[in-house]
Amino acid sequence: MGFSSSDVVPFTQARANLSELADQAKAGAEKIITKNGESYVALIDAARLDYYHQLERERIHLLLIEDARRGLADIAAGKTITADQALADLQSRRAGVKARTTKQRG
Secondary structure, three states: OOOOHHHEEEHHHHHHOHHHHHHHHHOOOOEEEEEOOEEEEEEOOHHHHHHHHHHHHHHHHHHHHHHHHHHHHHHHOOOOOOHHHHHHHHHHHHHHHHHHHHHHHO
């Protein structure tokens, strides 16, 4: 969704016209409120915000399902390691990252 210049409102103007902006948001408009010339907050209808949150939850669920599908494919292909080995690998990677970070600082 694109924004027009009328959808971008300075903070001082938003404070003075909050009721009108809220009515516009309730009618479907989305407003970007700026502070010191930069994006600060957005004003949108609460039902639309709930919808956006629902979409995000669905997206997360789809990503989890895809991760599970890839995991099952790895199991079927015999690409597995034990939990102990996975933890050891993670600890080894962390130790390597710490060592490189310490070396870079020193």
